[in-house]
Amino acid sequence: MIKDKKYLENKGSQCLDLAKKFGATDCEVLVSNSIEETVSFRNKILDESNRSDSLVASITTFIGKKKSSIASSNLLDENLKTLIERCVETTKLTPEDEYNSLPDKDLYSKSNLNLELYDEQNYENDKKIDYLKELDEKVFEEKKVINTESGFSQNKSNFILMNSDGFQGSQNASSFSASCVVVAKSQDGMERDYEYTNKCYLNDIKKPSELAKLAIDRTIKKLNxxxxxxxxxxxxxxxxxxxxxxxxxxxxxxxxxxxxxxxxxxxxxxxxxxxxxxxxxxxxxxxxxxxxxxxxxxxxxxxxxxxxxxxxxxxxxxxxxxxxxxxxxxxxxxxxxxxxxxxxxxxxxxxxxxxxxxxxxxxxxxxxxxxxxxxxxxxxxxxxxxxxxxxxxxxxxxxxxxxxxxxxxxxxxxxxxxxxxxxxxxxxxxxxxxxxxx
Structure with missing residues (x-):
């Protein structure tokens, strides 16, 4: 499960407080978490299954018109303290740039519009595998196909952005994508093409049969x-x-x-x-x-x-x-x-x-x-x-x-x-x- 807003907010507030304590005049903090799961097939055989979990804090500190940034995936309290102290000390040594600043305060977003970017559905690995099996089976119904590479990816993410002007905004998002690469052969040679689908909501992506047909049609037409x-x-x-x-x-x-x-x-x-x-x-x-x-x-x-x-x-x-x-x-x-x-x-x-x-x-x-x-x-x-x-x-x-x-x-x-x-x-x-x- 991705980290919730409260966890990210606590880490962001901690970073802002430390930056001020160590002497920054302004500070911006982005704390983000994303989890991606990917399954890939090659010629109807499971090729790879991966899961990555990224949790990162990116901190930018200002001292007047001086600015520097630092990032870490270690969000333990002691590491954040060391990290931000180092960032502030680096800022002191950085040359001034008259254009360095946080945005004008009147430009910050105050909107709470729901853009429907997050789908609660979670597609388990066996479902991803079933999708790709059906996809590859449909592709190989075309006799001219000699090779396929297909993949299914699911990403869930959440982030919070905070700064010393008092701005705080967060957004969670999801994406589901599937791809199909087809290689077909004729007497005169081979051709390759692809099709893919990518949506925020699982139910909006193309069905395996539709994706297969599009990939096949594109490839076969390129032959000779x-x-x-x-x-x-x-x-x-x-x-x-x-x-x-x-x-x-x-x-x-x-x-x-x-x-x-x-x-x-x-x-x-x-x-x-x-x-x-x-x-x-x-x-x-x-x-x-x-x-x-x-x-x-x-x-x-x-x-x-x-x-x-x-x-x-x-x-x-x-x-x-x-x-x-x-x-x-x-x-x-x-x-x-x-x-x-x-x-x-x-x-x-x-x-x-x-x-x-x-x-x-x-x-x-x-x-x-x-x-x-x-x-x-x-x-x-x-x-x-x-x-x-x-x-x-x-x-x-x-x-x-x-x-x-x-x-x-x-x-x-x-x-x-x-x-x-x-x-x-x-x-x-x-x-x-x-x-x-x-």
Missing amino acids: PKKIGSEKINLIFDKRIAKGFLGAFTGAISSSAISRGTSFLKDKIDQEVFSNSINIIDKPDIKRGLGSQIFDREGVQSNELKLIDNGVLKNYLVDTYNGKKLNLKSNGRAGGSTNLYFEKGKKSFDELLNLTSRALYITETIGHGTNLITGDYSVGAAGYIVENGEIKEPVNEITIAGNFKEMFKNITLADDLEFDYATNSPTMMIEGMVVAGK
């Missing part, structure tokens, strides 16, 4: 790929790939990147950086949302942000330290985005496929070819040829390239948005990208 030549062509990105562009976007609008000047979106507030049909929203208060939170890791209230409004950049993701550098108030995004998504477009998936006589439908990217300083983007990819609205034969061993400055302004979105992850996108088309093939 062909090579194509180099060209400039419209690319249609599967939702799993399209959401990755939001990850690059949030990296470029983080206040740390902006304050360091290492982002191609520096000084772009109130400028059009996407086409005027695009809206991007970060919504922290979705019930059972994988990225939901009432407050950020500094205790600042997290409210809904419209990051892109009809193509125009309206907000950065701002924490306290970098916000002070930029003369901006924290908007509750220490730690990054919450539930981030492109607002859905107006065209159906089929209409998107029919927008051009020939395109490539990208279902997999390989590598991390993103440069957030210049906006350059280049990755290996695989997918399918699309002709006259129909998905045809698979293709692989291609490289796709472009620059986000142009790519963002050439996006068309479908209306098939679903909230399966913390970051979500509908199917996306980007016009006129460069593809390098054989």
Whole structure:
């Protein structure tokens, strides 16, 4: 069982009292406990079963504008005393930084909204094993499958955040996830693909048969790929790939990147950086949302942000330290985005496929070819040829390239948005990208 709020609160209060006793002018304490249980199968045979229990106190002490941090998993009284005394002594030796401080007091969260992030259900190991057995049995009904790797993970966590300004906030959360990796073989070779499901509540995850079918379908369709030549062509990105562009976007609008000047979106507030049909929203208060939170890791209230409004950049993701550098108030995004998504477009998936006589439908990217300083983007990819609205034969061993400055302004979105992850996108088309093939 995870530690209850009272236990975490007692440890947090103890840390705050010790920090003040040893001379800190301000202090922030995070006490967290998480228990994760994981079972994995390989080819219908139990491969591994693990359980990890993490209990950690992270303490940050301030003396004026000096700051230092320390963390430990030993929460015995004598160790905490030694730990915090050492942290305060280290703070005294640390150079001053004018931007070091706790958040402005008026920004702390006072909300008691219930986001329904914790499921009391506990899936015992034999149930996890039964789930994976059923999953693998369904996968191997397809004769072309030669290998599988599957896993089931359950995580329960609780934390309390406290500081010397009097803020105190806690949150418990749960997550249940299952994954299935499939390898299939034909006369011309082997292909691999996967599917997974991840939810806060056990009853919301996909059933084994559904997960198996999705993983099989994705893998079998990739068999017998062909090579194509180099060209400039419209690319249609599967939702799993399209959401990755939001990850690059949030990296470029983080206040740390902006304050360091290492982002191609520096000084772009109130400028059009996407086409005027695009809206991007970060919504922290979705019930059972994988990225939901009432407050950020500094205790600042997290409210809904419209990051892109009809193509125009309206907000950065701002924490306290970098916000002070930029003369901006924290908007509750220490730690990054919450539930981030492109607002859905107006065209159906089929209409998107029919927008051009020939395109490539990208279902997999390989590598991390993103440069957030210049906006350059280049990755290996695989997918399918699309002709006259129909998905045809698979293709692989291609490289796709472009620059986000142009790519963002050439996006068309479908209306098939679903909230399966913390970051979500509908199917996306980007016009006129460069593809390098054989």
